[in-house]
Amino acid sequence: MNGSPNFGSGCSFAPWADPHEKPLIRFDAVTKKFDDFVAIDNLNLKIYEREFFALLGPSGCGKTTLMRMLAGFEQPTTGSIMMNQEHLTDIPPHRRPVNMMFQSYALFPHMTVEQNIAFGLKQERRPKAEIKERVEEMIALVQLQPFAKRKPHQLSGGQRQRVALARSLAKKPRLLLLDEPLGALDRKLREQTQFELMTIQEKLGLTFVIVTHDQEEAMTVASRIALMEQGKVVQVATPREIYETPNCRYVADFLGDVNIVGGHILGPDDKEEDIVQLAWHEDYAPLRVRLPQPVTFPAKGKEMWIAVRPEKVRITKDYPTDTHNILKGKVLDIAYTGNISTYHVRTEDGQIIKSQEANLEHLHRRAITWDDEVYVHWRAGGCVLLER
Amino acid sequence: MKRFSFFNASALTLGFAFLYLPIVLLIIFSFNESRLVTVWGGFSTKWYSAVFANKGFMDAAWVTVRVGVVSATLATILGTMAALVLVRAGRFPGKTLFSGMVYAPLVMPEVITGLSLLLLFVSLDFDRGFWTIILAHVTFSMCYSAVVVSSRLVTFDMSLEEAAMDLGASRMATFFQVTVPIILPAIVSAWLLSFTLSLDDLVIASFTSGPGATTLPMKIYSQVRLGVTPEINALSTILVVLVSTGVIAASLLTKRREVQRRREERAAFAES
Numbered sequence: 090m091n092g093s094p095n096f097g098s099g100c101s102f103a104p105w106a107d108p109h110e111k112p113l114i115r116f117d118a119v120t121k122k123f124d125d126f127v128a129i130d131n132l133n134l135k136i137y138e139r140e141f142f143a144l145l146g147p148s149g150c151g152k153t154t155l156m157r158m159l160a161g162f163e164q165p166t167t168g169s170i171m172m173n174q175e176h177l178t179d180i181p182p183h184r185r186p187v188n189m190m191f192q193s194y195a196l197f198p199h200m201t202v203e204q205n206i207a208f209g210l211k212q213e214r215r216p217k218a219e220i221k222e223r224v225e226e227m228i229a230l231v232q233l234q235p236f237a238k239r240k241p242h243q244l245s246g247g248q249r250q251r252v253a254l255a256r257s258l259a260k261k262p263r264l265l266l267l268d269e270p271l272g273a274l275d276r277k278l279r280e281q282t283q284f285e286l287m288t289i290q291e292k293l294g295l296t297f298v299i300v301t302h303d304q305e306e307a308m309t310v311a312s313r314i315a316l317m318e319q320g321k322v323v324q325v326a327t328p329r330e331i332y333e334t335p336n337c338r339y340v341a342d343f344l345g346d347v348n349i350v351g352g353h354i355l356g357p358d359d360k361e362e363d364i365v366q367l368a369w370h371e372d373y374a375p376l377r378v379r380l381p382q383p384v385t386f387p388a389k390g391k392e393m394w395i396a397v398r399p400e401k402v403r404i405t406k407d408y409p410t411d412t413h414n415i416l417k418g419k420v421l422d423i424a425y426t427g428n429i430s431t432y433h434v435r436t437e438d439g440q441i442i443k444s445q446e447a448n449l450e451h452l453h454r455r456a457i458t459w460d461d462e463v464y465v466h467w468r469a470g471g472c473v474l475l476e477r
Numbered sequence: 478m479k480r481f482s483f484f485n486a487s488a489l490t491l492g493f494a495f496l497y498l499p500i501v502l503l504i505i506f507s508f509n510e511s512r513l514v515t516v517w518g519g520f521s522t523k524w525y526s527a528v529f530a531n532k533g534f535m536d537a538a539w540v541t542v543r544v545g546v547v548s549a550t551l552a553t554i555l556g557t558m559a560a561l562v563l564v565r566a567g568r569f570p571g572k573t574l575f576s577g578m579v580y581a582p583l584v585m586p587e588v589i590t591g592l593s594l595l596l597l598f599v600s601l602d603f604d605r606g607f608w609t610i611i612l613a614h615v616t617f618s619m620c621y622s623a624v625v626v627s628s629r630l631v632t633f634d635m636s637l638e639e640a641a642m643d644l645g646a647s648r649m650a651t652f653f654q655v656t657v658p659i660i661l662p663a664i665v666s667a668w669l670l671s672f673t674l675s676l677d678d679l680v681i682a683s684f685t686s687g688p689g690a691t692t693l694p695m696k697i698y699s700q701v702r703l704g705v706t707p708e709i710n711a712l713s714t715i716l717v718v719l720v721s722t723g724v725i726a727a728s729l730l731t732k733r734r735e736v737q738r739r740r741e742e743r744a745a746f747a748e749s
Contacts, residue, residue: 160639160643161642162639181642182639182642182643183642183643183645183646184645187643188643188644189640189643191640192636193634193636195636195639197637197658197659198659199658208641208644209644212644212645212646212650213645239745242738242741242745243741243742243745245746245748248745256640256644257643257644260644260645
């Protein structure tokens with residue numbers, strides 16, 4: 090199963106699913122402490138060759154520390170980081186086959202675009218002709234030919250971002266680290282640049298690790314996403330898996346919008362054997378969730394949660410048929426964001442359920458409006474059961 | 478908009494008169510024909526040729542310039558090193574003490590600095606002269622250059638150095654190819670400050686100099702004790718002109734570069 094859009098159609102790229110595949114980077118029981126503060130907590134992670142790997146999480150979750158350990162600016166307190174079969178931990182930053190694109194771009198202000206890009210190659214004392222050729226190649230890659238002789242302050246934000254990218258790619262690193270690379274760009278430019286990054290990564294066949302707090306960005310560019318919280322990796326999966334089958338409420342809530350209802354396991358459904366029933370309120374019918382294959386039933390009476398995405402919740406005025414979970418309520422709020430409308434519905438016992446509808450036609454008058462009595466409903470296969 | 482009122486105008490005039498009247502008087506009397514300093518005897522430039530013909534003045538000036546250049550260079554190197562450690566080394570035991578001690582010579586009375594250096598040189602049996610003045614000047618001017626350079630280093634973006642190392646530059650290469658060029662303006666102003674301090678100094682130089690090494694301020698002071706001559710006025714005028722030309726040129730240059738930079742930034746923004 091591959092949720093990544095950036096590897097062309099028909100070709101399935103999933104080295105993490107192959108037990109024989111050797112990872113490019115391996116974190117083994119890595120802990121990083123700053124005095125008493127635990128930034129990274131006993132973390133294990135594998136990153137494979139040619140992956141576009143996203144480290145996602147709120148600020149302070151340790152994603153930047155993790156990246157800085159890969160670059161060599163921080164040392165793990167305990168545990169080891171391996172690159173292929175080699176300990177990365179003992180190699181100083183300037184000897185690692187790893188390059189980084191900094192959030193602030195960190196362009197050298199006293200050098201021109203060309204000199205910035207050539208800096209890394211000059212340190213290796215490569216022949217002049219080779220450096221020149223490589224710099225030209227890089228400038229062409231990021232389409233900065235007219236600006237080669239300019240200094241960073243003579244460039245716009247988007248152009249600086251390109252210079253930073255070209256500079257970090259010039260040495261053909263085994264691993265490229267991108268620290269919030271698009272954070273300083275405005276929305277339109279950011280979306281465009283995301284696709285350019287993917288194209289470049291595919292074209293050069295390199296391994297990219299991107300740190301971001303923007304979940305849409307991670308979903309767009311990444312082959313896999315590691316979602317972090319307080320120094321731990323909570324889930325590592327493809328964008329599709331992590332969105333559709335989050336492994337806990339934190340993940341479900343961090344990525345996109347979600348409705349969560351808590352309850353206790355009642356037992357299997359009487360009609361369909363892969364559906365489990367969750368008792369959530371004594372006055373209402375239990376909620377039904379279809380379990381993934383192979384089916385393992387949770388213990389009866391166990392406290393669990395149902396997570397369902399608003400776009401999978403339908404809203405109707407009439408009592409629906411051919412569905413599994415139906416709740417009656419009143420429309421409390423409608424958020425209109427142009428492409429979609431989000432209805433906030435309060436059920437009779439006070440639970441708020443969000444339902445999203447795409448605005449397929451010009452909206453002159455809504456069929457459903459404030460204070461209407463409605464039914465919100467979703468199918469058992471549209472929601473997931475979470476243990477924590 | 479009536480901002481230039483009578484009050485403002487008179488305050489400005491009085492303030493500037495207070496500052497510059499003595500110097501203006503000095504310049505006027507340097508063109509005095511008369512030997513008597515305070516009596517105007519007609520216009521003449523003869524004292525200027527007298528200054529240039531005076532071997533004592535010329536020797537002293539040459540000593541002063543050499544002392545200034547050597548001590549400013551040493552002080553800038555030492556001051557930059559001290560600033561690097563104090564700003565970059567993170568926390569280490571005694572850091573507060575050390576950074577306090579770097580600033581201490583700034584507030585130390587010059588007489589005490591001079592006297593203590595004299596005692597040191599005497600007890601070490603050093604021959605006092607050119608090199609002892611340099612050592613003494615380095616001692617106090619390196620503090621000033623440490624202050625100037627460290628105030629620049631505090632705002633230095635560390636990711637620039639990290640980027641250099643990430644691209645394969647060793648610590649040494651990073652320092653000379655990235656850090657130094659970026660903080661160069663601060664290093665240059667530290668050097669200029671140290672040089673000026675060395676040129677100005679009378680007290681410490683008097684304590685630490687020996688026969689054969691007389692700086693210009695010492696020479697002027699000893700001449701004045703025998704009575705102010707128009708020659709001294711001419712010499713002082715030359716110094717005033719040199720210093721003010723330097724300062725005005727430097728500030729014009731900075732201003733022009735700033736304007737140029739802002740224009741280029743605006744152009745880059747407009748293009749995108």
